[in-house]
Amino acid sequence: MSSMTKLLYYPEALLSQRVHACLVEAGAEDTDAEATTRALLHASRIGVDSHGVRLVGHYVRLLRSGGVNSLPVPVFTRTGPATGQLNADGGLAHSAAYRAMDEAVSLARDAGIGAVGVHHSSHFGAAGAYVVEAARQGMIGLIMSNSDAAVSLFGGARPFHGTNPIAMAAPTSGSDPWLMDIATSSIPFNRVKLYRSLGLSLPSGVAASDDGRPTRDAQSAAFLQPLGGEEFGFKGAALAGLVTILAGVLTGAALDPVMVGTDEEQSDRKRQNVGHFAIAIDPARFIGQAAYDLAMGSYLDLLRNGPSVNSHNPVMAPGDREWQEARKRAETGIPVDPDTQRILGLI
Structure with a gap:
């Protein structure tokens, strides 16, 4: 039996209920659990399984260890006609990211464009979840996040930047939004973890082992290579720097190479101080x-x-x-890997 046959399919409503229950049981407030569940199901619904329901175990561990604040008191401060800052107070990042995008949309309704920086946050999952919300409100949405060092520089032998995703959604009349959601690394590290769970080999040119040598073995992959691979990785490294400047430098978050690592966050109860940067643009205030x-x-x-x-x-x-996959999964259900099936109490 191949590893892929271990995937089982479940209806979204069941997965949503189980994910929410796991988060609340681990100590999350109901509103934070709802936001996290919504973001995870967005990813699972459109086929981005590396950032879907399989991440629930990670967030449960962080809640139980204190790596994230289970009772955050986020504070939003409007700093100008079109700008604001949100202190996420170390909580689950999904609530903070949805809040930042909502605040950016509100600012854009007044000024035509709104930008909100977030600091003292954590891993926010699939960036596309938040820009889709802006598009559904008639706005072009853009969001990015820095993260702890997991990706080498171009030609580098050690991790420096995070995977530093960038997402944008643009509303389209009468149909689903135009949606881009990419990491500035070759692949997200959560895809490495998914491949480990499924026993699959990695594509070539996406990851390296501890000694900096390229590897296709998901088990021995220690860090990632930048988008563009060995020949054009300078492009991905530069984009990662763009994200670090906007989501890290500009917001007051920790910089990628000195941010608390994910392992420390889980085991030592240290908090990462991740930064996000959300932008909303009102098309009506430009071309009409x-x-x-x-x-x-x-x-x-x-x-x-x-x-x-x-x-x-x-x-x-x-x-x-992704929208085609969402329509398909509405009928077939959402695939769940064996590790996550156990966490959710499905097997």
Whole structure:
């Protein structure tokens, strides 16, 4: 039996209930558990399983160890007509990220654009969860987060930047948003952990062992390589720096290479002080709503009707594959790996 056959499929409603219950049992407040569950199910729904329900065990351990604050008192401060800062008080990051995006949207309704920095936060999962919320409110949403060192510099032999994701969503009239959600590393490290659970080999050029040598063995992968691989990794490393500046330097969060590591966070009850940076843009305050809707529709029509090298696989816009997967999983259920099945009490 192959490792992939160990995946079992469950309806979203059941997984949502089990995830929420696990978080509350571990000490999370109901509102924080709800936000975390919503973010995890977003990822699982669209097929980003590395950042989906499988992360519940990680957050449960952090709640129980004190690596995150189970009773945070976040404080938002408006610092200007279009800017604000949110102190997440060391709590689960999902509530903080949703709050930051909501505040950015509110600022954008007044000023046309809103930007909110977050500090004293933690790992926020799939960045796309938060920008989709902005798009559903008619705004272009952009969010990024720094994290502890897990990715080498271009040509570097040790980790320096975090995986430092960037996500953006743009509303489209009458259809699901255009959605980009990428790490600035070759892959997210949670995908390494998923491959470990499933017994799969990694793609080439994405990870390295302790000695800095490339490896495809998920078990021996110690850190990641930047987006672009061995030849063009300078691009990913530069994008990781962009995220560090906006989400770390600008917000007052810890810088990637000196941030408390994930292992220390779990075992020593130290908190990471992760930073996020959320931006909301109101299209109506630039080109105008009607013109924006027309231009986005034209852009996506041109994109999707472009020639494809494979007639069976048409060209897709960012997000198309994920929204297709969400429709499929609404019928088939969401796949869950064996480790997470046990954590959720499904087996």
